[in-house]
Amino acid sequence: MPRRRGGTLLAVMLTVIVLAAMGAALAQRAVAHVEVARAHARTDAARAAADGAIVAAWHGWDGVQRGNDAVGAVATQLASADSAAVVVSIVHPSARLWWVSAAAWTPGGAGGRLVARSSGMALWIRVAAPVPLAAISGAGEVDLAPLARLVGPALPPSGWNCPLAPALEAIVFAPPATLRSPPGAVVGGIALPSSSLTDVPAAWAAERSVIAGQADVVLPGDTTLETPTLADSTLCASGWGSPDRTGRGPPCPRRFVVAHARGALTLRGVGQGVLQVDGPLVLDDGARLTGLVIARGPVTLRGSARLTGALVLVGGAGSRVSLLDSARVEGSGCAVAGALAGGTLLTEVPAHAWYRLR
Amino acid sequence: MHRVTRAVGMGFTLAESLVGMVLAGMIAIMLVTVCVRQGAAGTAALLRAAARSQWADSRGVLAGDLAALSQGAGRLLIADDTLIELDAHVGAALLCKPTTGGSAALTVTALGLTGLVVADGWTRAIASGDSVLAFDPAQGLWVGGVLVDAQPGLCPPGPLGGVGRTLTVAALGASLSLPIGAPVQLRRRVRWSAYRAADGRWYLGLRERAGHAWATVQPVAGPLDTRGGRPLPFSLADATGQPISTPGGWATAAQLEVRLAMLGDSPADRVPLVAALRRRP
Numbered sequence: 311m312p313r314r315r316g317g318t319l320l321a322v323m324l325t326v327i328v329l330a331a332m333g334a335a336l337a338q339r340a341v342a343h344v345e346v347a348r349a350h351a352r353t354d355a356a357r358a359a360a361d362g363a364i365v366a367a368w369h370g371w372d373g374v375q376r377g378n379d380a381v382g383a384v385a386t387q388l389a390s391a392d393s394a395a396v397v398v399s400i401v402h403p404s405a406r407l408w409w410v411s412a413a414a415w416t417p418g419g420a421g422g423r424l425v426a427r428s429s430g431m432a433l434w435i436r437v438a439a440p441v442p443l444a445a446i447s448g449a450g451e452v453d454l455a456p457l458a459r460l461v462g463p464a465l466p467p468s469g470w471n472c473p474l475a476p477a478l479e480a481i482v483f484a485p486p487a488t489l490r491s492p493p494g495a496v497v498g499g500i501a502l503p504s505s506s507l508t509d510v511p512a513a514w515a516a517e518r519s520v521i522a523g524q525a526d527v528v529l530p531g532d533t534t535l536e537t538p539t540l541a542d543s544t545l546c547a548s549g550w551g552s553p554d555r556t557g558r559g560p561p562c563p564r565r566f567v568v569a570h571a572r573g574a575l576t577l578r579g580v581g582q583g584v585l586q587v588d589g590p591l592v593l594d595d596g597a598r599l600t601g602l603v604i605a606r607g608p609v610t611l612r613g614s615a616r617l618t619g620a621l622v623l624v625g626g627a628g629s630r631v632s633l634l635d636s637a638r639v640e641g642s643g644c645a646v647a648g649a650l651a652g653g654t655l656l657t658e659v660p661a662h663a664w665y666r667l668r
Numbered sequence: 669m670h671r672v673t674r675a676v677g678m679g680f681t682l683a684e685s686l687v688g689m690v691l692a693g694m695i696a697i698m699l700v701t702v703c704v705r706q707g708a709a710g711t712a713a714l715l716r717a718a719a720r721s722q723w724a725d726s727r728g729v730l731a732g733d734l735a736a737l738s739q740g741a742g743r744l745l746i747a748d749d750t751l752i753e754l755d756a757h758v759g760a761a762l763l764c765k766p767t768t769g770g771s772a773a774l775t776v777t778a779l780g781l782t783g784l785v786v787a788d789g790w791t792r793a794i795a796s797g798d799s800v801l802a803f804d805p806a807q808g809l810w811v812g813g814v815l816v817d818a819q820p821g822l823c824p825p826g827p828l829g830g831v832g833r834t835l836t837v838a839a840l841g842a843s844l845s846l847p848i849g850a851p852v853q854l855r856r857r858v859r860w861s862a863y864r865a866a867d868g869r870w871y872l873g874l875r876e877r878a879g880h881a882w883a884t885v886q887p888v889a890g891p892l893d894t895r896g897g898r899p900l901p902f903s904l905a906d907a908t909g910q911p912i913s914t915p916g917g918w919a920t921a922a923q924l925e926v927r928l929a930m931l932g933d934s935p936a937d938r939v940p941l942v943a944a945l946r947r948r949p
Contacts, residue, residue, distance in 0.1 A: 317688075318691075321692070321695060328703070329702070332706050332710070336710065339713070339714070346721060346724070347720075347724075350724050384785055384827045386784075399784070401827050401828070403827065403847070403848045403849020404847035405847070406805045407805055407849045407850065409849060411787065412786070430760065430786060430789070432851040436808065438806060438808075659851060660808065660809075662736070662801075662803075662810065663851075664735070664736075665789065665851075666735050666789065667788060667789025668780070668781065668789040
């Protein structure tokens, strides 16, 4: 049997070793780059989760809850998005400001550490006027029918959770003013001229252009809104919302309208929010409005119409409020706060509301 | 009998040697060819990987700067196809101590992720000369000044309480009063551009303005591929998606696209960074 030298085998083995070494090096680099790419992907996922959580918090904003937060309150909630754990915080640091922030963590950092990304958004209420402290504020005449009621410290609307809301007076009058009411028709205090309280109508009058600019429903000329339009449950984005939180009403409890009627307005439905009316306002029988009404002209409530919140008369001494039949005006700080923080008067801080924090 | 024998280990015949040498030569040529090709492929792969990593890193920094822009908010100062200059985000925090009229000091949060509320974050180191802007909810305006100094501070107890930072600000409004929670942001003018370095090659560079002087441009990504001519990495579009090419047209920009072609990358790597500028409320 001839003896083999093994030269070719040696050459082949050397070649295989060289190629294997090169392949291993390339594979190692590929793995390293995959890790880098994976880290970038996890970082992007954390960023997207933080940003998305803020958008979700803004989308699910509850005006009643947030508007009635105590100054300094912090609401925290946990969320998850894909592989990220997210903590969302909503802090109410001062009267008109909210700060929404989210921090998201994903695994995948160097050494198995978590990757964290955070974002923040600042919100504010665009009107600076003080919250009315009475069911009716302003100068003018107020007439109540025998069965009509003007209630200051009313209970919050059914299903509204706002234990910290301030109790309101029945009326804060700026002189000259007249109240004509049968005995027992007014429940709550009647405050006569007071320097701080009487500034309320003037302050709201000064905000009229801001409210008009922020209104998401503008009613030109003389308008009558029938019930189907006012309580349209299918259009939460453009309807007037539903103050009924007991589950029986239309499903738009977080929708608060900011409406501006440029002329006369007659309401025959249900809604919640801020309503500014330049002409005469009539709440017809069965109408139910929850929130804040800023009226420049005369206001009439007929039949079983009910206004829950506050009515501010900015028309001066010529203002007139008539509560006919069994109509009611109920003062509710809770409703006013919810209307201010739930509608389009609450916006992102102009131009620079969003921040990538980390 | 005379026997012709070949002793074991005495060598090869000429024919064997020639065939062996030819085969060895062919194998050597193949090995060298493979090695050269692998070396070139390895170099190309390294360049491509480096290009990818650089673009990924620079995308992160650039995306952070672009994320702070809003449509028509005045922070995009200059823009054309080779350069963008903007008021870049340095950091943001919340005021944790109310200011009273005449105070030049703003105490802001510096908790990072350790506090109850995520209330601050910084993408660049704070430097004297940075612009300081604080939101005044009473006016609905951002009021500003120039940062003189930043020192560790303390936020009073509360949701924003804890570690803080005291910013000394020049030219802040004398009668300014700000509530707790007012957003405070720091900005610095920066310039992203495609520039030619001393080695004759083109890079994507970042230049920051510290105080009144521009710092030296720093390469962020490159070298850029110049086979198609001078690199033009930036393009702008309006709200309808139409390209903006008129001088000064950046004021109406709603979208900014950054597309880099780097040496060694492939067209598949050239994923553009597209930033949609936020709309102002």
